Amino acid sequence: MRLTIERLGRRGDGFAPGPVHVPRTLPGEVVEGVVEAGRIDAPRILQPSAERVTAPCPHYRVCGGCHLMHARDGFVEGWKADQVRRALSQQGVAVEIAGVRTSPPRSRRRAVLSGRRTKSGAMVGFHFRASASVTAIPECRLLHPDLMAGLPALEALTLLGCSRKGEITLHVARSRNGLDVAVSDAKAADAALRGELAAVVRAHPIARLAWNGEVVALSAPPTQAMGRASVTPPPGAFLQATEEGEAALVGAVRDAVAGTRRVVDLFAGAGTFTLPVAERAEVHAVEGDSALLAALDVGWRGSTGLRRVTTEVRDLFRRPLLRAEFAAYEAAVIDPPRAGAEAQTRALAEARVPVVVSVSCNPGTFARDARILVDAGYAMAPVLVVDQFRWSPHVELVARFVAPGRRERA
Incomplete structure (x- = not known):
């Protein structure tokens, strides 16, 4: 079916008459695709908008971390x-x-990432669009370089804390003294695991590690500047x-x-x-x-x-x-x-x-x-x-x- 996008919804996806939901499109674009349950999941852009740009991130087509990278900055503003x-x-x-x-770009100092074990190691990243699957983000254009540099540490934590078929959640934030990491949905931290987690913290730029709500390792206070003051928020805080x-x-x-x-x-x-x-x-x-x-x-x-x-x-x-x-x-x-x-x-x-x-x-x-x-x-x-x-x-x-x-x- 061939349709013309009329508007963007509040989540940034395009809508054509019907309404038909068409993700990753812009107003005025003519698209074609199979309509199923009121949406076109894989639209072909026949007439692109003048506001369309090539997404700068190689992960954009599958990653769920961004929604409007295909639009010119001025249009998004x-x-x-x-x-x-x-x-x-x-x-x-x-x-x-x-x-x-x-x-x-590359300024996000906090993120909620997902971690899963793989046959060859571990994968940390964002979920695919509208999916439970996780995609790795080694060339992410969104996250601050300090968070990107911490991905090996987060992968190491995933290997230690995630079951073979499970998934853990990693709240990570940049602080003055290193990364502030709070892991949830992970294996219980027994004595042996605590020792392994402490070793990961020593080997990587992690200031604090919280595990299932408990601080298990602290190399330095993960302070944040708030005006003239220095504040150490609780793990996972906003x-x-x-x-x-x-x-x-x-x-x-x-x-x-x-x-x-x-x-x-x-x-x-x-x-x-x-x-x-x-x-x-x-x-x-x-x-x-x-x-x-x-x-x-x-x-x-x-x-x-x-x-x-x-x-x-x-x-x-x-x-x-x-x-x-x-x-x-x-x-x-x-x-x-x-x-x-x-x-x-x-x-x-x-x-x-x-x-x-x-x-x-x-x-x-x-x-x-x-x-x-x-x-x-x-x-x-x-x-x-x-x-x-x-x-x-x-x-x-x-x-x-x-x-x-x-x-x-x-």
């Missing part, structure tokens, strides 16, 4: 900005895009995907709260925004994970030149901060998970916190929560789009909201 515009438009909210900041992406987000947040003296940071994590903001203002960090807040607190106490930081362990989905609790703060930073934070946003709107800075990884839930603030009279400044998941459909953003009656600065 525009498409991601449009995702934000469309989501807000569906909520009846007008928006101006301040720009798109895209992380460069970390912004690229240093460039984090810098863009942090810079936007700091600019948005400039001039305020007391800030509350909601869903604070290990201090990505708390600690840089504390260079200029007192911050109260609220987070549901006590281990993350403990790491934040240690990082703050070990730093100099920071204002006072307090912490509170609290499930903000079950117990959002209430109107009266916001009375002491001039600004709130909120960075919820993909589900957004509807209840907490309603409390912010009711409290009329002078400045609200929203960081989001989901345009849909961001738009829903933005509508709450706009309906309460808040003015939304231009939105900065941050693309640190290069070649993927994921979108992140930062937006500043100013309460009614408060004059927006020039």
Whole structure:
């Protein structure tokens, strides 16, 4: 069947009339292929888009790590900005895009990889597209060179921890002192295996190794820079995907709260925004994970030149901060998970916190929560789009909201 691609869906795949799902295509392209269950899995491109480029990675056709490597960078940036515009438009909210900041190739400093044993050794990589199979990624254009250099170590861990027909998951992140590796779904670590794992850590640039939730080897603290502070997050903790992406987000947040003296940071994590903001203002960090807040607190106490930081362990989905609790703060930073934070946003709107800075990884839930603030009279400044998941459909953003009656600065 011959079809013309009309649009891209929110996951970056093309759709033709029907609708027919056609992966790895672009709007305007004419394709041909066999339609099965509403999709063409192996399309032949008859008329390519002017936005199409040759994917720079040799693994692209099979690897599931990237989705939009066949499109020109400018097209991807525009498409991601449009995702934000469309989501807000569906909520009846007008928006101006301040720009798109895209992380460069080979900049991903954290990844979740899969490991399997093979007849000749071990394989570590990403899953095939829509498949349980794993593909090796020796020439990956996405991951930071330090992660790529660690692949032999991850293969060695796979040989030790994976059964012949099983699969292990490897969370790996670049730190100041080497790789921070957390392995799950692996064999239980008995005394003999612990010794072998320690030998792998000694032989490779691994700062810390966690095995099925337990730290089994530590050669150096896997510290991360958060502003002036050094933080050692717990194993497998959330970390912004690229240093460039984090810098863009942090810079936007700091600019948005400039001039305020007391800030509350909601869903604070290990201090990505708390600690840089504390260079200029007192911050109260609220987070549901006590281990993350403990790491934040240690990082703050070990730093100099920071204002006072307090912490509170609290499930903000079950117990959002209430109107009266916001009375002491001039600004709130909120960075919820993909589900957004509807209840907490309603409390912010009711409290009329002078400045609200929203960081989001989901345009849909961001738009829903933005509508709450706009309906309460808040003015939304231009939105900065941050693309640190290069070649993927994921979108992140930062937006500043100013309460009614408060004059927006020039």
